[in-house]
Structure formats: C-alpha cells, structure tokens
Amino acid sequence: MTQVTEKRRPISDNVDENKEYLNDRLGVGTSFDIGAHEYFIGSTKVVMYYINGFADSHLVSNIMRDLNDLRSRDVHSNIFDYLFYKYIPYFQLEKVTKTDEFMDKLLVGQVGLIIDRSSEAIIMDTKILPVRSPQEPDTERIVRGAHDGFTEALVINTVLTRRRIRDERLRFEILQIGERTKTDVAVAYLQDVANPQIIDTLKERLQNIQIDGIPMAEKTVEEFIIGKTLNPFPMVRYTERPDVAAVHLLEGHVLIYVDNSPSVMITPATYFHHVQHAEEYRQTPVVGAYLRWVRFFGIFASLFILPIWLLLVMHPSMIPDSLHFLGIKNKGSIPLLAQFLLAEVGLDLMRMAAIHTPTPLSVAMGLLAAILVGDVAIKVGLFAPEIILYLAVAAIGMFATPSYELSLANRLVRIFLILMVGFFATPGLMIGLTLVLIGLATTRSLNTPYLWPFIPFNYKGFLDVMVRLAVPSKNNRPSIVRSQNSSRQ
Numbered sequence: 001m002t003q004v005t006e007k008r009r010p011i012s013d014n015v016d017e018n019k020e021y022l023n024d025r026l027g028v029g030t031s032f033d034i035g036a037h038e039y040f041i042g043s044t045k046v047v048m049y050y051i052n053g054f055a056d057s058h059l060v061s062n063i064m065r066d067l068n069d070l071r072s073r074d075v076h077s078n079i080f081d082y083l084f085y086k087y088i089p090y091f092q093l094e095k096v097t098k099t100d101e102f103m104d105k106l107l108v109g110q111v112g113l114i115i116d117r118s119s120e121a122i123i124m125d126t127k128i129l130p131v132r133s134p135q136e137p138d139t140e141r142i143v144r145g146a147h148d149g150f151t152e153a154l155v156i157n158t159v160l161t162r163r164r165i166r167d168e169r170l171r172f173e174i175l176q177i178g179e180r181t182k183t184d185v186a187v188a189y190l191q192d193v194a195n196p197q198i199i200d201t202l203k204e205r206l207q208n209i210q211i212d213g214i215p216m217a218e219k220t221v222e223e224f225i226i227g228k229t230l231n232p233f234p235m236v237r238y239t240e241r242p243d244v245a246a247v248h249l250l251e252g253h254v255l256i257y258v259d260n261s262p263s264v265m266i267t268p269a270t271y272f273h274h275v276q277h278a279e280e281y282r283q284t285p286v287v288g289a290y291l292r293w294v295r296f297f298g299i300f301a302s303l304f305i306l307p308i309w310l311l312l313v314m315h316p317s318m319i320p321d322s323l324h325f326l327g328i329k330n331k332g333s334i335p336l337l338a339q340f341l342l343a344e345v346g347l348d349l350m351r352m353a354a355i356h357t358p359t360p361l362s363v364a365m366g367l368l369a370a371i372l373v374g375d376v377a378i379k380v381g382l383f384a385p386e387i388i389l390y391l392a393v394a395a396i397g398m399f400a401t402p403s404y405e406l407s408l409a410n411r412l413v414r415i416f417l418i419l420m421v422g423f424f425a426t427p428g429l430m431i432g433l434t435l436v437l438i439g440l441a442t443t444r445s446l447n448t449p450y451l452w453p454f455i456p457f458n459y460k461g462f463l464d465v466m467v468r469l470a471v472p473s474k475n476n477r478p479s480i481v482r483s484q485n486s487s488r489q
C-alpha cells in the first residue's frame with residue numbers, strides 16, 4: 001500500500017521537500033551520473049535534474065544561461081507559466097504533476113526542472129541517444145537498394161520507417177514494459193489497413209506483461225506474446241531493414257518496435273514469410289524468381305540431403321545403378337549415425353566459435369577447423385569423407401536460408417530426421433516427415449495458419465510464394481492478414 005501511495009505522490013509546491021524526496025529516490029550523491037543543479041531565477045529557487053551522458057550539454061547550457069539572465073522584475077507572480085510559455089527557448093517541453101512521472105522522464109534522458117512555489121515540474125526532452133549509425137544489417141545484405149538498417153534507438157527506427165511511408169494514417173502506439181527497465185515498445189500499423197483485431201490482441205498481450213524488465217528486448221516480448229511453446233519454428237518474422245518493414249506495413253501487418261533492439265517483429269507471420277529475401281525484389285521478376293528457387297533448393301538441401309543419404313547408405317539396394325557413386329567407400333571407425341551427430345555438433349561449435357572469435361583471429365580459426373577437424377579427422381578414420389561433403393552442402397543451404405531463426409529450427413528438424421532414419425530406416429523417415437508436417441499444419445501464429453497458403457491452400461498466395469510476381473500485378477493485399485482495405489490501388 002505504501003509503495004502505491006509513493007508512486008502517486010504529487011509534486012509539492014515546496015522545492016526543498018521535492019529535492020529531499022527526489023534525491024533519496026534517485027540516489028543523488030551516490031550515483032555519479034545523476035546530477036541536481038540548484039540556481040535562482042530572480043528570488044525563486046529552481047533545481048535542475050539531469051543524467052550525464054544523456055543530456056545535450058550545449059543545449060542545456062544555453063537554456064541555463066538565458067534563465068540566469070532573468071531578473072526579479074522580469075518575472076511575474078506565476079513563474080511556472082512564465083517560464084513554460086515564454087522564457088525557456090526550447091520546443092519540446094512537457095508538464096508533469098507526479099514525482100514518479102518526473103523520475104520516469106528523467107531516467108530516459110530528459111531534463112527536469114523543479115520550481116519553488118509550483119506543484120508542477122517542467123520536462124525538457126534534450127537527450128542525446130548513444131547509438132550507432134543506421135548501417136546495413138549483416139544478416140540481410142543485398143547487392144542493390146538501400147543499405148541503411150535499424151539501430152538500437154526506437155525514435156531513429158520510427159523515423160527510418162516514416163521516411164518510406166509518408167502517410168498520416170501510420171500509427172506508432174507506445175507502451176512501457178518492465179517495472180524496472182520501463183522499456184519503450186511501439187506497435188506500428190496503418191490505421192485504415194491493418195486488422196483491428198490483431199492490433200487489439202497485440203496491445204492487450206503487451207499491456208498484460210508483468211515482469212521487472214526485458215533486457216533481452218524483442219525476444220522476451222515475443223515469448224510473452226506467443227506464449228509457452230516447445231515449437232522450434234519462429235512465430236514472428238524479424239527484420240532489421242526499414243524497407244522490409246515498410247513493405248509489410250503496406251500489406252497490412254502489425255509491427256512491434258522495441259527500444260534497445262535493431263530487430264523489428266512482423267506479425268502475423270507464416271513459414272513462407274521466412275523464406276523470402278529483399279534481394280529478390282531488387283532484381284527483375286525472372287531473376288528474382290530464380291534467386292528464390294535457389295534459396296528453396298538450399299533450404300531443401302539443408303533439411304533432407306543428410307537423412308536421405310544416410311538412408312541410402314544404410315540400404316545400398318535402394319541406390320540406382322546410375323547413382324552408385326552416392327554410396328560410401330570407407331565407413332570410418334565409428335557407426336554412421338554417431339558420425340552424423342558428432343559432425344552436427346562440431347558444425348555448431350565451429351559456428352559459435354566463428355561468432356565469438358575476434359576478427360583478426362577468425363581466418364586462423366577457420367583454417368584450424370578446416371585442416372584439423374576436417375582433413376585430419378578423415379585421415380585417422382573418425383569421419384567418412386562423404387559425411388563431411390554432404391554436411392558442408394547442408395550447412396551452405398542452412399546459411400542460404402534468409403531467416404536465421406528458421407535456419408536454426410531446420411537444423412533441429414534435420415537432426416530429428418537423422419535420428420528417425422538411424423533407428424527406424426525408411427518407416428522412420430516417413431513417420432518423421434509426417435510428424436513435422438502435422439506439427440506445422442496445426443501451428444498458428446496469432447490465429448494465423450502457419451503453412452498458409454499451402455495449408456489451407458490459396459492459389460494466389462501460393463503463386464506469389466513460388467514465383468516472384470511483378471509488383472504492378474499484385475493489386476491486392478495478402479488475404480492472410482485480413483486487412484480492412486484489401487486493394488492496393
């Protein structure tokens with residue numbers, strides 16, 4: 001009860017009382033980065049609160065200089081209105097009446113003024129965001145087109161989106177999540193296009209998040225939105241490209257922006273949203289369709305080439321004479337199934353090592369892995385040469401998958417199919433594929449069928465997935481988003 005009362009505590013008209021309370025709550029004098037500067041405007045005492053590194057020192061210094069030049073005869077009886085409406089030379093001003101609101105604004109980098117004989121405080125949004133420049137994301141590179149990308153600052157990400165959609169009906173509704181982190185989360189949508197039911201569902205689930213903080217940003221938010229699940233497949237699509245975000249907004253999707261994260265969540269998302277890449281739309285339709293099918297082949301190879309090859313090796317009679325070279329000449333010193341599992345774990349170890357290895361040492365690490373792990377392991381009989389070959393092909397297909405989350409899910413499916421083949425041979429492969437297909441067919445992302453437009457079948461949607469259609473021929477928005485306005489003309 002006391003905590004609730006303290007949170008609703010109004011700002012007192014006694015500046016010393018406010019100062020004592022705020023200094024204690026904010027840790028002024030204990031935390032080196034939180035400052036409280038006292039000065040007088042005429043005969044009125046004012047306390048300015050700020051955070052070092054957040055506040056624009058040049059701008060704040062200019063404001064203080066102008067205020068210090070005021071004399072008592074220049075200030076009217078209502079000093080708060082006089083400062084707010086006339087003498088503070090800045091346009092981003094706000095009034096607050098509660099101490100918790102004052103502290104919340106301060107802790108996101110704004111500057112606050114507590115004025116004697118006033119039960120209101122002035123908030124000045126003079127923060128400087130410590131962010132990197134909008135560089136092209138590493139996981140979504142393209143040859144032609146825009147090379148900017150989202151950053152860790154929410155306001156910059158919204159600007160990058162508005163730069164591409166100059167529509168007054170574009171909405172960014174902001175919420176705060178986390179009792180301690182108070183992380184800003186924005187729900188973005190086109191007001192006359194997006195499905196209101198999806199918008200309301202997302203906002204309700206976001207508002208119901210009860211946790212002290214979300215330091216892992218968008219991934220924590222996703223887990224609260226989607227709920228507890230053992231399904232490895234991604235239920236939302238992530239992008240760090242403003243053009244990709246803009247395209248999905250125009251289609252009727254609802255996007256979620258989380259402060260401190262360069263990744264934007266696209267909802268609702270299906271399996272086939274994760275197999276498309278921006279590069280396909282930066283080339284002619286024919287070339288884009290070719291690139292898409294090459295990616296499809298890579299995804300197919302990453303999933304099935306190892307289980308099918310293992311099945312053929314375990315049952316050589318199934319190999320046609322024309323494909324006799326697919327067999328294995330030297331099986332190595334350990335069982336084939338164990339070789340596959342060791343190779344899969346080794347591939348993941350090398351991938352993680354490459355991520356964590358400093359750039360100057362990454363080349364040396366790659367040579368070390370290729371020579372020692374690959375060549376020497378084959379020579380000593382630990383692995384069959386064919387296993388390394390087909391594993392490399394599967395790895396290339398995995399890295400060609402546009403969605404990093406989908407590639408990791410496909411990795412788990414591949415290991416599952418390998419185990420089913422290793423223990424149950426052909427029936428195991430059939431049962432494994434059936435279980436995976438049933439699992440995907442019954443999966444829903446925000447009440448959206450995950451395998452749409454394949455299950456349930458939609459001809460136009462399926463054609464758009466299989467072939468990169470020219471944009472002028474796509475007159476309608478995807479039916480899966482259930483948009484208010486289906487026409488794009």
